Amino acid sequence: MSAFARRHPVWTVILLIAAAVLLWMIFALWPKWLVELIGRKKVFLNALFNGVTLGGLYFLVASGFTLIFGLMRNVNLAHGSLYLLGGYIGYEIADLTGYWLIAFPVTFLVVGAFGVLMQIVVFRRMEGQDLRQTLVTIGISIVMADLMLWIWGGDFYQVLTPSWLSGPMETILVTAQKRSGDLVYMKYPMVRIVIFLAAVAIGIGMWLLLNRTRIGMLIRAGVDDRDMLSATGARIQLVFAGVFAFGAGLAGLAGVVGGTFQALAPGEDVRFLLYSLIVVIVGGMGSIPGAAIGALLIGLADQFGSVYMPTYAVVLTFLIMVVVLAFRPQGLMGRA
């Protein structure tokens, strides 16, 4: 942090001012001119919260993608299909058992097992052939998309939120002041906040796993130099399979989350694949903190875009990607 400040003093000042303005906009009562300028505070806060929680969902999808890419140089273009598969499986489990929470571990295991299968049956046979692996993942995603369309049809599915999580939650943020002088507090769906906190917990857990444990050490060593790691006698195939399972499982988990937040339908797989691509390109390939920053940025851009410039909301996220590519091709947190 201080190293960054010393190297880029101007950027640090700009970022600090931006953070201060943002904090003021979140906590202060908005004066009239600001409301006239960009609309009511409630809209702004809702966009902010939606953006941050959506960023949490994007992070869940993209972190698995970036982890697999970083270790195996495998651009898994079937990642979106894993997301959708997870969503459907989660829906079936929640529907069958009636317990929303059970859907998560089961989906994680099932989709993770599917990921291991993919790694062992497909990718291990063509190690080092990046392009072929990527082409295979395209083929798998086409086949999976059609099979899922076959099984679940073109309808929308929504994973039902349990009663203890549904409904709004009072927050401490003030959105407006009534004429009588009472403060109006913001209400926000509880399930989104809980899921966001869970995403943060998973992110921190992943960071700890990668940076503080022996397995994490192996994975980081593999990211830096696969060949040297396998030469030291580490069982790299085991690490590969494990990371692939974990990444795929995360995508499946995110599917359940996405099915609760939004809806599951054919085409969502491509959408989430694209978002994880953009998140990973913006954040830097193979970097977990990069995925977090990228997901937050893209989630916020998506939501603020759809509130303040609805026509070009999608384009805005791509614009961010283009700008990052033009000035920092390796991504915000990527290594050159």
Added chain:
Amino acid sequence: MAVVDPPTFSSGEAAERLTWAERVPAAYWVLAIVLLVMPAFAGNFVLNDIFGRTFYTGIIALSLMFLAGYGGMVSLVQMSIAGVGGYMVAIFGVSAIDTISLGWPWYVAIPIALVVAVLFGTLAGWLAVRTEGIYTIMITLAIAAAFFYFTRQNYVIFNGFSGFNGVLPPKLFGVDWQQAVPFYYLTLFWAVVCFLVVLYLSRAPFGLALQGVRDNPRRMAALGYNVIGHRVAAYSFAAILAGIGGILQTWNLAQISPGTAGIGPVIDVLIIAVIGGLRHPIGPFIGAFVFVILETFAIDALIAVGLAGDRFQLLIGLGFLVIVFWSPDGILGLWEKLRAARNRDPLLDRGGDAP
């Protein structure tokens, strides 16, 4: 040295003595004649919906093959470039949406369309070549998706979701080029031109340098070649091909909409190029032919064996997987394998070329 040495020819010199007509393999002559007389015995459906489509899809896939095969850059943005070409023809030329279309004559609209397509392709390439290898797929896919969403949302220039219809080829020389036979010859002409240009370019200094850049960018940079420049130039050239293909496609369908360059078609172009083979410019056309045949007849075939007709994507996906798994060079690679197996000496049990 009074005695004149008898002239001795190595095989290479002998080859140079042949006229250009003799150097072209016989199979190509047969193919050319069959394609030229095709309208004599094929119906309008075959000419237009199978061969016309094969040719322009092949041209678009050829632009991908050029980048991937010679440049080592698998670009998924080619379909979007084709879309730009088609859109520009609709916007600058004549279409049914006359509030947006400028209605300029074809000799202005088509060059502008190609120039815009090349500009778009160059820009996309400039972004894509900033990163290496496998990243290119991700970035070009993202650019293609951005183009799709942008055209879908923009109503001022691209007329949003519905796009343009009534985009017809000009009635040049008194011929209605949208009719099956003229359109067949039109697409055949451009397919052959594009094929020959790519073939020529692959042996020209630029193409050789590009292949050098593909194989070892560091060494080429050390030799003084501008690696980035060559790659971006390859994108620009490929954009011309894609633009031509896109314009032909727009004329054939008489319309263009965001779905033309959606994620599905973008992936289809890659599938076509890979199924055909990325080693030789004939590959994309073979791939396009197979793809179009499958797309046209798969539904009937699926219904015939008792499956639902809408499992077409499954068939394509499985076929693609099989090809990628067993023959990375596509159908061309299969053909070469077959030929190598046929030339195998049964006594020595090894191929003719292999040591």
